[in-house]
Amino acid sequence: MNAIWTLAVCFKVVSFAVSGRTQNSSSATLYLVSGPEVVHAGTPTPLAVTVFGDFPGTVTAELGRGSTKVSLTEDFQEGLTSVLTLPPIPDSLTQNSLLNLTVRGYKGNTVIFTNTTTLTFSPRNVSTFIQTDRSRYHPGDAVKVRAVCVQLDNHPYKDRVDLSVRDPSGNIVDRWESTPNLGIVLREFPLSQTAALGRWVIAATVNGVADEKQFVVELHGNVHIDLFQNNGDGLCSIGQFEDRRHWLT
Incomplete structure (x- = not known):
């Protein structure tokens, strides 16, 4: 008989999003940062950053814990979404280790927003x-x-x-x-x-x-069962039937 194989594949995507409004001396700046909630070993971590301002600038993202950190800086254009792809985090961390993600936005040398959130590490990739x-x-x-x-x-x-x-x-x-x-x-x-x-x-x-x-x-397998009857002079066989037995331990 030919073997029959079936396969069902299901992936669950979990993401986070942080947003805010920062007030400087002249105007308010809106921003939105989103990305995966779980960081996987050996896999880059993408972040989508949107700054709703009328000026260009730079965004810096830093991810890690203690001395284990990765970071990246990218330019952004006003009102457009930029994707920052952080390098893979080293796989020396254990399952469910907590990582800090800090994202900062700059206009020139001035910090216009900063936000920190916690992500979870998974060695499964x-x-x-x-x-x-x-x-x-x-x-x-x-x-x-x-x-x-x-x-x-x-x-x-x-x-x-x-x-x-x-x-x-x-x-x-x-x-x-x-x-x-x-x-x-x-x-x-x-x-x-x-x-x-x-x-x-x-x-x-x-x-x-x-x-x-x-x-x-x-x-x-098949089990043969003999039936006996006591007729007063001893046991005599009165028949035989076959029973299909099944054992599981």
Whole structure:
């Protein structure tokens, strides 16, 4: 029977926006800054900055925490939206680390606005979707695995992927290091005739971030049951039937 594969891809985009009005000696300046709420390791961070003024100037954005910082300065034109693409933040930070983003606008050497907000760091920069050709297997079957790796820009991921298989006790029974072909890794894992029954786990790790997929190993077969009747002189067989039994642990 040919394997049937299905794939559903869903990305969630979360953004922030800050705006304000700054009053100098002669006029008020309106501004709007928007961008992603989560910063991903190894991925540039774009910021859209609009200054509603009748003059050109410069905008400086600084992102980081402690000594880990990136920054960028760009010119802006009055009333137009400029996109500042900050360099990738180093991936030495941990999941959910908080980063400070400070944006300043200048007219010449004069600061016309400044705003600081907090963003969250995530080491995940690749989404991995693991598939198997079936959800349930029997000892001795071959488990066909496909891992699809997609970067945040929706391009295929083409670097190292580590795959591993764990039995129901959590023991790693096999592992592979692979390089995807157009973002896809294909593997086949044979189960032994004495494979443990229960829920097994396939894990795909990319840049230290793991995604998992479960499958079940079970037994089923035909069970012959003999019926006996006590006729006073002992037991005698009165028939036999076949029962389809199914076990799952």
